[in-house]
Amino acid sequence: MAKVLVTYFSATGGTRGAAEAIAAELRERGAAVDCAPLGEAKDIEGYDAFVIGAPVNGFRWRPEALAFVELHRAVLAGKPTGLFLLSIMYGLGRPSARRRALSFLDPALALLPRAKAGYFGGTMQGPAPWPLRLAFGVKKDAPLDSRDWPAIKAWAEEFAKELA
Numbered sequence: 001m002a003k004v005l006v007t008y009f010s011a012t013g014g015t016r017g018a019a020e021a022i023a024a025e026l027r028e029r030g031a032a033v034d035c036a037p038l039g040e041a042k043d044i045e046g047y048d049a050f051v052i053g054a055p056v057n058g059f060r061w062r063p064e065a066l067a068f069v070e071l072h073r074a075v076l077a078g079k080p081t082g083l084f085l086l087s088i089m090y091g092l093g094r095p096s097a098r099r100r101a102l103s104f105l106d107p108a109l110a111l112l113p114r115a116k117a118g119y120f121g122g123t124m125q126g127p128a129p130w131p132l133r134l135a136f137g138v139k140k141d142a143p144l145d146s147r148d149w150p151a152i153k154a155w156a157e158e159f160a161k162e163l164a
Ligand SMILES: Cc1cc2nc3c(=O)[nH]c(=O)nc-3n(C[C@H](O)[C@H](O)[C@H](O)COP(=O)(O)O)c2cc1C
Pocket: 009, 010, 011, 012, 013, 014, 015, 016, 055, 056, 057, 058, 059, 060, 086, 087, 088, 089, 090, 101, 121, 122, 123, 124
């Protein structure tokens, strides 16, 4: 049974929810999964595979997540690794904003070119402020939660195939 670490940064809980859904899907497919915030994960070398998730804040995948990838690069590079982001631009933006969101994992993918990347919509605590609406085409009445659960589940299912 593959031992998988799903670890995440989450300021307001959106990424935590996605990480928990991915962990649940991997468990359903037979993996033994620990799901923990970045920094709480111990004994990194004891895992067979990794999923690292974080939101985009200020046009960057959270630096804590990139630092984790940098620090453990040698271990991660030799094992199945998935990287995912949550982004309002991706979930609710116009096509150009969504395309831009696809670049936010690039610094991590430069370190781990074989990693599986996942891009998901995110969550907002309140209605989109006007700069967000203007810059990225987020609608005034856009939903506060644009996490696409079927897409998150499908991504986890695909990742599970790498554990076989
Ligand atoms: C301070 C701040 C900055 C953000 N910057 C971006 C951004 O540059 N691009 C983007 O697509 N989403 C941005 N977001 C949206 C977050 O990626 C989204 O809210 C995510 O779901 C939050 O995840 P969390 O609840 O796990 O912290 C930002 C959110 C906050 C609070």
